Structure formats: C-alpha cells, structure tokens
Amino acid sequence: MLRVVACIDGSQAAPAVCDYAAWASKHMETPMMLLHVLDEERYPAEPDLAGNIGLGSREQLLEDLAELDRKRAKLALEHGHHMLDEAQKRVTEAGIGEVIQRQRHGDLTESLLALENQTRLLVMGLHGESSSDRDTHVGSQLETVIRSMHRPILLVPDEYTEPRSAMLAFDGSATAFKGVELLAGSPVLKGMPLHLVMVGPDTNDRWEQLRKAEKMLAGLESEITLAIRAGDVEPALHAYQEEQDIDILVMGAYGHSRIRQFLVGSTTTRMLETARKPLVVLR
C-alpha cells in the first residue's frame, strides 16, 4: 500500500513535517506513515590505547562494544518512540485517521530506499537535526536522499502555513513534461491556483511548450498562469514566487552529474539553500 512517508527526527522542522504530511495525506487521500530512522554514530568515546591483547580479549571486546551499543540504541529507540508518539498525536488532531509508525536502524538514505516501494510522497524537513544554523544550512543528508529516491519529495521549512497556490518551474525538457504529467494525475494541487514559470529568453517556442503543458493540466480545474522570466534560474524563480506570493514550488532536481555539479554548482542545491517555502522535487 502506498503511503505519504513523513520523516520525523529531533529537528525543529518535525512539527511542520507532520502538518505538511497531514495536509498532503488529506489531499491525496493516501494513508500516512511516520518514519524515524535511528542513524546512530557507533564510535565508542573512550578508546583503550593499552595496545595489548590477552586471552579472551576478542570476546571481552565484543561484549563491551555490544553493551555500549545496546545502551545507546535503547536510549535512541525510546527517544524515537516519544517523537513518533508526539507526531502521531499531532496528525491525529489534524484529522488523519490512518497512520502507522515505523522505526528503522541504519543510514537514512538506505532506510528510505528500503521503503521506496511503499512510498507515494516523501515529506522531509529542509533542515536536519545537525544543521542548527537554520538560515544557511540544508540538511546534511538531503542531497543524497534526493539523488537516490525516485519518488516525489516534499521539502518543508520549519513553520507550517496551509498551501494555497503552487508554481511549477518548467524548462521544456522531457523530464519537465514528465513532471507535468505526474502533477496532472495527482489530486494534491486540484483547484489550487497554479503558475507555470520558465526562466530564459522570451521566445515563441517556449510559449508553445508552456501552452502544451497547460493543456495537460486542464484536468486539475485550476486557474493556470503562464510566465517567462529572464535571468539566472534560482533568483528569478524566487523573485517570481515572492512577487506572486506562491506557497509551493515544484521542480525537477539534479539533472546533471555530480562531476558537473562539482565544477559549476547545482541549481537544485542553491534552490534548497535559499528556500523559505515548501518545495516539491521530482526526479
């Protein structure tokens, strides 16, 4: 069964993640899953530098390390239970009936991939537990998750506001049309004012592509606005978003390889860094 998966952790974004996930779950008529991943550092704090090994050293060491891990894991597990219970209370109050809780050990990306075939939409905070300076830092694992998941991801800021309008960053590529198709088939933006925005020179070709996309979205019964803006992608999109007071930005992510990104940087990464409003990334 497909679910809206909300990633809960100890970060400030957790309540907002719950709220946005509840909102998405309601509009998509899809049950929710609250997920907490126990991604623990396992390194013992006190190394023993004596450098000697005696009879039974290995057995003793295994016992000690296992005991240490057990204590930590138990605490983390309990902590996670509390967070999940808190989250469940919140979404139940928001009127979501069907919620399940899941806890998994291990790396966040790996855990999400393991749940990928049960995921319809993934909801995550833009800022993670470890990025305390929330104005500048994007969650440390966000990029890896976006690059490896093949499901839409809703990235949310630390505060919830009910989404009322949405815009789609459109570049006329095959991937962008796929994104449009996906939106057309999803009830989540139904009836909401929708903006299709392209960045680049104002040409007839581009208007044509926009109109084609508009036609595909006719089924949503939304009021659709088309626009083309000049300039660099990231500032232009944000400027448009602010100007029109748009709540959700939908975009494709990481169209280029890591090597290109290393050399010229990535629009997606910059978009994530400067986002103040929720983002939906499509891969």
Added chain:
Amino acid sequence: MVNSLKANWLSNIRGDVLAGIVVALALIPEAIAFSIIAGVDPKVGLYASFCIAVIIAFVGGRPGMISAATAAMAVLMVTLVKEHGLQYLLAATLLTGVLQVIAGYLKLGSLMRFVSRSVVTGFVNALAILIFMAQLPELTNVTWHVYAMTAAGLGIIYLFPLVPVVGKVLPSPLVCIVVLTAVAVVTGLDIRTVGDMGDLPDTLPVFLWPDVPLNLETLMIILPYSIPLAIVGLLESMMTATIVDDLTDTTSDRNRECKGQGIANIGSGLIGGMAGCAMIGQSIINVKSGGRTRLSTLTAGVFLLIMVLLLDNVLVQIPMAALVAVMIMVSIGTFSWDSIRNLRKHPLSTNIVMLVTVVVVVATHNLAFGVLAGVLLAALFFANKVGHYMLVTSELDETTDTRTYRVVGQVFFSSSEKFMESFDFKEAVDNVVIDLSRAHFWDITAVGALDKAVIKFRREGSEVEVIGLNEASATIVDRFGVHDKPDAVDQLMGH
C-alpha cells in the same frame, strides 16, 4: 561521493589517528619478527607492512582492518627463501597478488560460506600456535638473561595497563620494548638484537622489478608457493573481516577485499616487500584502541614508515627478547580462549573439526591444508548427520497382498545404503508400492539405489509401483533453487 569520503575517512579522526599510531608501534616488532621467521632482512617485512597497510587503506573492502606482513604468510615462504633467495620471494609475492585479484573478480570471497565456524576457530588457534612456535628458536640455547628479559617483557605488557592514568594512554608493548632496550644498552648484556638479524630500511622504499628470469622455469618455482600464499592470505583476511564485522556491527565487501589484498601484495612485491594479509591480532588492537575507518589503517602504515626511518639507530639495539615478548602477547591474544571453554558444550563432531584443523596446520605449517582438512571433515560430518534424516515405514494390505513402503527424508550417497536395508526383499508379496512423495533424492547414488531395489523386488516376482518419483527427484537438478521462488519452499517441504 563527499558523504562516503566523510564516512570512510573522516568520521572518527581522533580515534582513528590514535589507534593507527598504537597499531603502527605494535606493527614494527611484528614486521621484524615475521621477516625473521621467513628468513629475510627485517626491511623486507617493514617495507611490506608499510606498503600493504597504505594500499589496503584505499582499496580494501573492510574499513578498520589492519593488513601487513603476517606470520601465516611468513611460514609458507621459508623454504622458497632458503632454496632460491629473496628475488624469487618477491616474484612469488607479485604472483600471489595477481592470483588474489583474479580470485576477487571471480567472487571467490563468497566461498567463505563453506568454511564453518569451527574451522575458523581452528584456523585462529593454529595461527596463534604457529606464531608462538616461531618464537621458540629465540628461546633455545640462550643464557638465562633472555628468559628473564622475556618474562619481564610479558610482565610489563600485561601489568602496565593497570597503572593509573599513564597505563591507558601509552601502549604497553611499546613500553616493554623501550624499557628492555634501555636495560640491554645500559647493562651491556651480550644478547641478540634486531641488528644481528639483518638490514633495516635506511631509505624510502623504491620501485624495483624482481631480478628473476621471466621464463616457465621461474613460474614453476614460484607457483607452488604463490597458490598457498594466495589462499592463506585470503582466508585470514576473510576471517579477520568477519571478526571486525562482529566487533563493529558493520558489514564488509569481501570481493573488494580480495582484490584489495591482491593489489596490496603486487605493490609490496614491487618495492621489495614480502606477501602479507590481514592480521587478526592487530585488527583487534585497532578496534580496541578506537580505530574504525580507513584512516586508521592509513595512519598505521604511514606512521610505521616514519618511525622506522627516524629511529633506525634505535631499532637495531632492540633485544630479540623484547620482540619475543610482544609476539607471545600477539599469540595469546589471537588464540580463541572461548574455544577451550566451549569444548565441553559443543558437539563432538564440531570439536573434532576444530582440533583436526589445528593439528594439520601445526604438522604441515600450512594453514591452507588445515582449512581444507577442516572443511572436508565438516562436510562429511554434515552429510552423515543429514543422512540420519531418512525413515522408511511400511504396511501390508492383506486383502490385495500389497506391501507399501513410505520413504520420508533425505536420500543421497550417505543414506542410500540405509535406504536399501529398509526393504525386506525376502518377504513374498504380490505387489510392492514404494511411495516417495515425501522423500528427496539428492544425487545419482540415490536413484541407483532405487533402481536396484525395484529390480530386486521384480526378481522375487512382485509387481513394483513407484509413486511420487518426479517430486522426489526434483532436487537432483543442479541449481535447484528455493531462494528465487518463494512457493518452492512449500513444494520442497510439503510433498
């Protein structure tokens, strides 16, 4: 890319660097000692340890595992060095590396699943005994001073960590070496030192191609050494990887480790080092000291070389007794103490497998033979045990004068004789029914036995009917796999 770099190298910097230094300090005496076992200059082992540790840090499949020149490999080279010299050893090291890389590409790492736990324990114990036995020449025909030094060394190693504060920050094997060297220098005792055993490195290692003729004859000389070296190297590396996996509760990439060991040995052979592999004792020390990532292995290798180059004047003065004490510690630490305690708890067959592995290794000085013997024996015991899971019941229907035999369980080479004995060929009946629908025929021996039984009944004048042969013989097909078809389990177990 950045994330994996972080996780593999920089997630535990302080622990890794400290552990790497502790390991390097313990590697120096071992590398010297293992060179002496192999009969080459200490610099051969030291260069090898440096090179293998550094290369494996990058290409290995098990972060946090320490690889260097080892005892298990050294004992295999003794006769090659004695009869043909160092250059042939370097050539054999190269070939060992090539064989291990091939093994990695053939994914032979997964063959480890045939090596049972008792064989691993036997291997580890045998290795400990080999390391200890290699110290005996240093302890025979010597003055009482050497015994006193060795005993004092062991005392320092095990008691020094109990000293408050300093005990936990200074590696006790290092303290042992420093103290004993100081005593030997101050008192001017006439005992053997590292300097008496051969050359130490005085420069950075340089690239050199082994000086051997490249012909078939050379190959025939080195191949009989390279094959066991490659096998033993991979076995010890895989077992050590399992131990580190258990200790750190993480997983390793075995086939990558095979290839990595090969590349490391090729590198070692090209700079004048001997073949090596993963080290059980050092890897335990590394984990105990807080090392977890590739950085600890790299630190160990680099620090080892720096120490050796800076301190070569001091190293030659280290008395052999101090090295012997360190090696006895390694041997004690490698030995699996639990295996002795478990002798009473474990079934006899398991104990026999473990003990046979140990005895064969100690007798042949070749860990590969020991593991082979252990694996064969474990397989035989398993076949024997599973062979008991076969039962034939029968009933006589007097109205039709029919005897029905119902076979349940596993029929294969080990149980086929019992299968034959379960039929009463002397009983005179008109009809015989053999119901195989709950039996599994695993091999041709089982089918042969059934054929024989049918013919025998026919000769006695009975009509024979065999039921369920198709289901029973499905298991004969090689690659009969349950794993990829979930309903096959029911099919296999249910009929």
